[in-house]
Amino acid sequence: MNLAELEKGQSIGTREIPVTRADLVRYAGASGDLNPIHWNERFARAVGLPGVIAHGMFTMGAAVQLVVDWAGDPGAILDYQTRFTKPVPVPDAEGAGSPETGGSVVTVSGKIAALDAEASTVRVDLAVTAPDEAGKDQKVLVKAQAVVRL
């Protein structure tokens, strides 16, 4: 990829990332973050959440994969930061006999927000949304910005 071929405002693509409770259980074990808000509906509601929510770092990590794949190398991501604005509720599947699916879908799209020819880097800004408990899409990360070395 050549900096000269890129321009500000250019899209690097869009991706839909399914998130299930099984993903959160796996992430809880991998991260060591066993906070029950990420796997226990009763507990999550008791502390005022709409239900089980994804780990913020899970969402952040899942979202940047779009940039990693675009850059072709995880090591090319020099900097990545974001603010967590809204939770990502991850509903259970419904119905007593239904298989274990349910879940949510996080939608990520990225665009070139700045180019630095001298440093040979670009900044990719991500728009990251997921449905809230009423099904309305919300920005779940803001100022999600990755600096990529070309």
Add this chain to the structure above:
Amino acid sequence: MNLAELEKGQSIGTREIPVTRADLVRYAGASGDLNPIHWNERFARAVGLPGVIAHGMFTMGAAVQLVVDWAGDPGAILDYQTRFTKPVPVPDAEGAGSPETGGSVVTVSGKIAALDAEASTVRVDLAVTAPDEAGKDQKVLVKAQAVVRL
């Protein structure tokens, strides 16, 4: 520990092992066994279980710790086998405001079942029980036998 000091029928002790859903989430991640029967109440009931149950291998592993501590060395366990007879239901905590505790208690006791002076080994048989969904203690492992090198 000296084989001559041990005799058949002798107790190596008893232990109560608390098991919570957080333990199962941790174990799911560590083992890679993400079967929802170990963390999803709805799913567990849908497949005919009394609720979320512990991983059999979790119970088996937790139970043998009594023998490991008695032997003083995990490497001294030469052989360990069991049959899984009853599930270990692990209830959620109760009440909307309650902290994330709940859970079950597995009770393990061990006794010397056989001595082999020539091989310098003993066989420890474990009795492993846990309350069923009605609160009645059940044998959850049978023929749980560990061969220990002295």
